[in-house]
Amino acid sequence: MVVRRLFRDSAHLVRPALVLVACMALFLVVRSAIIPKAFGQYGHYRPGALDLVRQHPIAFAGQDTCVMCHDDQATVRAAGKHAHVACEACHGPLAQHADDPAAHVPKLPDVADLCRRCHEKDAAKPRNFPQVATAEHSSGMACNTCHQPHNPHL
Amino acid sequence: MDISRRDIFTVGGKLLILASVGATLKQITGAEPPSDAYRLADHWWGMIIDIDKCIGCGNCVRACSKENNVPEGFFRTWVERYQIEDQIKEVKQPRVESPNGAIDGFPPLAPIDGKSFYVPKLCNHCADSPCVQVCPVGATFVSPDGVVLVDQTYCLGCRYCVQACPYGCRYLHPETQTVDKCTLCYHRITKGLTTACCENCPTGARLLVDFKNPKDPVHEILRTNKVQVLKPYMATGAKVYYENLDGAVR
Numbered sequence: 001m002v003v004r005r006l007f008r009d010s011a012h013l014v015r016p017a018l019v020l021v022a023c024m025a026l027f028l029v030v031r032s033a034i035i036p037k038a039f040g041q042y043g044h045y046r047p048g049a050l051d052l053v054r055q056h057p058i059a060f061a062g063q064d065t066c067v068m069c070h071d072d073q074a075t076v077r078a079a080g081k082h083a084h085v086a087c088e089a090c091h092g093p094l095a096q097h098a099d100d101p102a103a104h105v106p107k108l109p110d111v112a113d114l115c116r117r118c119h120e121k122d123a124a125k126p127r128n129f130p131q132v133a134t135a136e137h138s139s140g141m142a143c144n145t146c147h148q149p150h151n152p153h154l
Numbered sequence: 155m156d157i158s159r160r161d162i163f164t165v166g167g168k169l170l171i172l173a174s175v176g177a178t179l180k181q182i183t184g185a186e187p188p189s190d191a192y193r194l195a196d197h198w199w200g201m202i203i204d205i206d207k208c209i210g211c212g213n214c215v216r217a218c219s220k221e222n223n224v225p226e227g228f229f230r231t232w233v234e235r236y237q238i239e240d241q242i243k244e245v246k247q248p249r250v251e252s253p254n255g256a257i258d259g260f261p262p263l264a265p266i267d268g269k270s271f272y273v274p275k276l277c278n279h280c281a282d283s284p285c286v287q288v289c290p291v292g293a294t295f296v297s298p299d300g301v302v303l304v305d306q307t308y309c310l311g312c313r314y315c316v317q318a319c320p321y322g323c324r325y326l327h328p329e330t331q332t333v334d335k336c337t338l339c340y341h342r343i344t345k346g347l348t349t350a351c352c353e354n355c356p357t358g359a360r361l362l363v364d365f366k367n368p369k370d371p372v373h374e375i376l377r378t379n380k381v382q383v384l385k386p387y388m389a390t391g392a393k394v395y396y397e398n399l400d401g402a403v404r
Contacts, residue, residue: 003157042194045295049305050194056341059221060350082356089213089354093220117211118356123263124235124270125209129357133262 059093062086066094069101073150080151081130090114090149115143192344197299198365199338200393201352202375203274205400207359210235210272212256214351214360218276219257221339221350228325229255230336231276231351238402239268248402273396273403274360276351277302277323277336278384281391285315285324294333300365300393301338309333320388338362365393 041047066087067074077083088094096104121131132138138145146154210233218224218231232255238248253260263270279302286294286302293308294315309332316324316333327334339349343362347353352360363372375381375397382399383392396403 001156039292042298043295044292046292046305046308049295049303049308050297050340052306053303053337053340054344056222056337058342058345058347060217060342060347060353062342062347062353084358085356086353089217089356093217117213117259118209120262122210122260123265124237124260124272126206129209 058095060088061093061095061098063088065098076148077150080153082150082152111142111144111149115147115149194298196366197343198393199300199343200279200363200365200372200395201276201338201349202361202363202372202381202395202397204359204361204397205271205273206398207357208233208272208274209357209359210256210260211356212259213354213356214274215255215257217350217354218336221342222337224334225328227254228327228334229257230323230334231274232256233260234273234275235260235263235270236273236400236402237263237266237268237270238400239266241268269400271400273399274351275321275323275384276394277338278321278390278392278394279336279338281393283390284318284320284388288314288318290314297340299344301340301343302335303337303340304333304335306330306332320385320390321392 036046036048038047039045063086070087073087077085090109091106092109094104094106097106116134119131119134121133125131134143143149212233214231215229215233218229222230224230232252234250234252234256236248236250239246251260260272279296279300281296281300283296283302286296289295290312291308291310293305293310294302295305296302311326311331311333313326313333316326324333324335326332339347339351342349348362349360352362361371361375363375364370365372376395379397381395381397383395384399384403385392
């Protein structure tokens with residue numbers, strides 16, 4: 001028979017073929033053991049990485065959270081030019097305060113440094129943005145002597 | 155025992171059918187339901203930055219640093235100040251500075267003979283990102299909602315992606331020795347918050363946008379404003395759009 005003669009002529013190839021098959025099987029077993037199950041679900045990466053990144057803790061609670069309790073300050077601010085400046089832009093990250101207000105009491109920001117960051121006169125700033133040369137403008141007085149930070153208009 | 159060609163084809167055919175049925179069943183039953191309300195397929199994140207609103211206060215840099223525990227001396231976002239002098243007499247290179255990434259803002263600038271402005275920069279979250287293409291181990295990728303992220307458990311720290319990024323947005327974290335970058339505050343935007351930099355921008359120069367949300371203001375802004383991305387000739391599919399961007403910005 002043709003098949004039998006073919007087999008007899010190529011008998012010396014059987015053992016290397018078995019070794020090859022064994023190696024391929026070993027490769028497949030190891031591969032399936034070390035590659036995470038869901039790898040490639042969305043692309044050439046581990047989808048679990050998305051959850052890993054999402055687990056990072058939040059530091060800035062966000063505008064809406066602040067206003068839930070501090071609606072009085074929010075009302076004052078809404079009437080002035082700082083209406084669209086978020087609370088934490090000046091007061092710093094306060095997610096911990098939002099979680100437990102008693103345990104994390106925020107400090108008041110340092111007005112001398114704070115106002116200048118935005119309002120110091122600078123040629124690179126947009127022309128319509130209110131700027132002052134603080135040294136000439138207030139002669140060393142703190143900004144909040146005259147301006148109320150939540151609604152700075154005099 | 156004789157094996158005929160007919161036998162091979164019958165057995166082979168049956169095996170093929172069995173295998174395909176098995177694969178189909180796995181396809182149908184294998185997909186797990188999402189764990190919460192956030193659906194990856196419903197979002198395609200990006201950002202719009204209006205140069206004419208940026209005052210160079212550095213609030214975004216400080217906020218990013220605090221939100222993401224960015225190591226000192228490294229930046230996921232930073233602000234540059236461009237000074238372009240009048241070029242009538244001679245052609246000059248623009249002067250670009252970013253002292254310590256502008257984490258403490260900028261020293262005041264006296265008026266110059268020309269124009270000057272601030273440019274906030276961050277990862278452009280490219281749709282066809284060069285950094286993703288060069289990663290040899292699948293550690294960096296574009297997520298289904300359009301954010302370029304790094305799998306910290308897979309990254310080898312080979313720095314191919316640091317070199318590939320045309321915008322210089324990646325760095326090697328000095329402690330973990332893996333590559334770190336802007337995540338577009340993925341832990342915030344997937345929970346309904348905006349990014350730390352957008353939250354803390356006092357003038358609204360930065361705006362997080364979702365291109366897949368038909369009610370997002372991005373569609374109106376792109377329709378009615380002159381916008382540009384950085385290095386458009388690199389064809390990276392950058393999703394951080396700039397309004398009022400000067401041609402000198404690289």
